[in-house]
Amino acid sequence: MDPTKITLVVGLLVLVVGVMHVSAAPDGWIPISDCEELQAVNECLDCNYYLTDDIDCSETEFWDGGAGFEPIGGIEGDDPFTGEFHGNGYCIYDLHISREEEFIGLFGVTAGHIERVCMIDPYIEGVAIGMGALVGFALDEELALTIEDCMVLSMDEGGVFNYLDEPDGIPVLPATGGLVGIAGDEIRNCYSINSVLGLIAGGLVGAHIDELAIGTIRNSFAYSEIEGELTGGLVGINGWGIGDEIPGGLIHNSYWGAVDDSADSCWGDDIDACEDGLECTCTEFTEIPGDLFDINKQPMTAWDFERVWDPSNDDTFVPMLRRGCTDFDDDGYMAGDNCGPEDCDDEDPEVNPGAREKENCKDGIDNDCDGRVDCKDSNCKRKKYCDSSRGAVKTLYWGPSTTIPLPPAPVVEEIINQTPEGAGMQVLTSVSSTRFDGIAFLGFIELFLGDIF
Numbered sequence: 001m002d003p004t005k006i007t008l009v010v011g012l013l014v015l016v017v018g019v020m021h022v023s024a025a026p027d028g029w030i031p032i033s034d035c036e037e038l039q040a041v042n043e044c045l046d047c048n049y050y051l052t053d054d055i056d057c058s059e060t061e062f063w064d065g066g067a068g069f070e071p072i073g074g075i076e077g078d079d080p081f082t083g084e085f086h087g088n089g090y091c092i093y094d095l096h097i098s099r100e101e102e103f104i105g106l107f108g109v110t111a112g113h114i115e116r117v118c119m120i121d122p123y124i125e126g127v128a129i130g131m132g133a134l135v136g137f138a139l140d141e142e143l144a145l146t147i148e149d150c151m152v153l154s155m156d157e158g159g160v161f162n163y164l165d166e167p168d169g170i171p172v173l174p175a176t177g178g179l180v181g182i183a184g185d186e187i188r189n190c191y192s193i194n195s196v197l198g199l200i201a202g203g204l205v206g207a208h209i210d211e212l213a214i215g216t217i218r219n220s221f222a223y224s225e226i227e228g229e230l231t232g233g234l235v236g237i238n239g240w241g242i243g244d245e246i247p248g249g250l251i252h253n254s255y256w257g258a259v260d261d262s263a264d265s266c267w268g269d270d271i272d273a274c275e276d277g278l279e280c281t282c283t284e285f286t287e288i289p290g291d292l293f294d295i296n297k298q299p300m301t302a303w304d305f306e307r308v309w310d311p312s313n314d315d316t317f318v319p320m321l322r323r324g325c326t327d328f329d330d331d332g333y334m335a336g337d338n339c340g341p342e343d344c345d346d347e348d349p350e351v352n353p354g355a356r357e358k359e360n361c362k363d364g365i366d367n368d369c370d371g372r373v374d375c376k377d378s379n380c381k382r383k384k385y386c387d388s389s390r391g392a393v394k395t396l397y398w399g400p401s402t403t404i405p406l407p408p409a410p411v412v413e414e415i416i417n418q419t420p421e422g423a424g425m426q427v428l429t430s431v432s433s434t435r436f437d438g439i440a441f442l443g444f445i446e447l448f449l450g451d452i453f
Helices: 003-017 035-043 058-066 409-417 436-452
Strands: 029-032 048-051 084-086 091-093 096-100 107-110 113-115 118-120 123-127 130-132 135-138 146-148 151-153 159-162 175-177 180-183 186-188 191-197 200-202 205-208 216-218 221-227 230-232 235-240 250-252 254-258 282-284
Touching: 029 035, 058 096, 123 130, 130 159, 130 205, 159 175, 175 191, 175 235, 191 200, 200 221, 221 230
Parallel strands: 029 048, 048 084, 084 113, 091 118, 096 123, 107 135, 113 146, 118 151, 123 159, 130 175, 135 180, 146 186, 151 191, 159 191, 175 200, 180 205, 186 216, 191 221, 200 230, 205 235, 216 250, 221 254, 254 282
Antiparallel strands: 130 135, 130 180, 175 180, 175 205, 200 205, 200 235, 230 235
C-alpha cells in the first residue's frame, strides 16, 4: 500500500470531527460584578449587560447624601434603557433609593429587555409618578420587549414607599408597585413579596396600561402588604390617567394575596380591559403560605423549573432563580452548571439541545449539543451523504465505466484538497471495479475509518 494514500486519508479526518463550542459572553456584553458597575449602566443605556455574581448594594444607603442609587434610564421620561439586562439568576441585595423624580426603581424608565433578575430587601422610597422596586416605568412602545423571570423578595425592612399624593398639573395619578410602577410591556413569570405604599398601589404593578395592545401580565403573582387609596392585590389600577384615560391590559393565569387583607381584589379599578368583555384570569390565593412554594400549583406550573427556577433552597420558602445560568442568545436554553440541558453555543440561537442535527448535517457543528457532529449524529444517518459508521460521505465516480482503475495518488490528493471545510470525509462508496488494486484500496479506507470512528 502506498503510504501517501494513508497520509491523505488521515489528514482529512480532522474535518469530520468538528468543533465543540464553549459558552462565553458574546462580544459587546458588559459584565457587572458590584454595585458601582451596576450604577455605571447609566453611561450606556443601549448596551447589553449581565451579572456575574450576587451584588451587595447596602452601601447605596449612604450614596449621594442619602439619595442612594440613581435609577437607570430616564428618570424624567427621557433616554430610557433600551438594551438587554440579564441577571443570570443572581441577586441584588439591599438596594437603597430615596429620591424625588418622575420615575423611580432600579430602572427608572425602560424600553429594553430585562430577565432573571432577583432583588432581595430593596428599600425604595420618595416621591414619583411611577415607582417600583425593579422598574418605575416600563414603556408602552412597539419596540418594548419583556420583563420575564424576575423576583422581588422583602424579608426584613424592604419595600416600595411612594409619598406623592395627586400631583398638580399632571393628568395622571401616581402609581406604585412591588415590582413595576407603571407597566406597558409584557411581564411574565415574575413575583413580588413586598410592602407597597402609594396613592395607587398594587402588589406586583401599580398601573397596568396597554395602549398599543402589547401589554399582558402572564403567569405571575404577588403577596404583599399594601396601603393606599386605590389598591389591588396584583395591580393597583388596570389602566391609567385622569380624563384622557389609557386602557388597561390583559392578565392571564396570575394570582394574588394580601397581608392582613390589605387588598380585597386583584385590581383596584379597571379601564376598558378585563371588565370590558376581555378575558382575564387573576385568582386569589386560598392557602398562604402553602400556595407560595408549591410548584405543582398555578402559576408556577407554567414556570421552567428545569432551566430557570430552583424549587429547592434553604433560605426562603418561595422559588428562587437558578444562579449562574446564561442565555445570551435568547433561545431558551442555558449554559452553566445545574441549568438543564446545556446550550453548547450560547451565542448562536440555532445551536441548542432543542435543535435538530438532521437539518444541518454538513456544517461541522454539533447543532443539538449531544456531543456528536454531523453524520456521527443518529439524526443524520439516513442522509444520502452520510454513512452508518463514519463521518460525512460524498460518493465519487472516477469515470463512466464499470471497470475503473484506481486513480493515482496526485488525483486523490487534488480531490481531497477541493473538499470544503466542514463538508466531512470523502470516500469511495459506489465504485464497481474488477481491478484488485482498486478493491484493495477501497477496503483499506473503510477499515481504517471504522477503526477511527
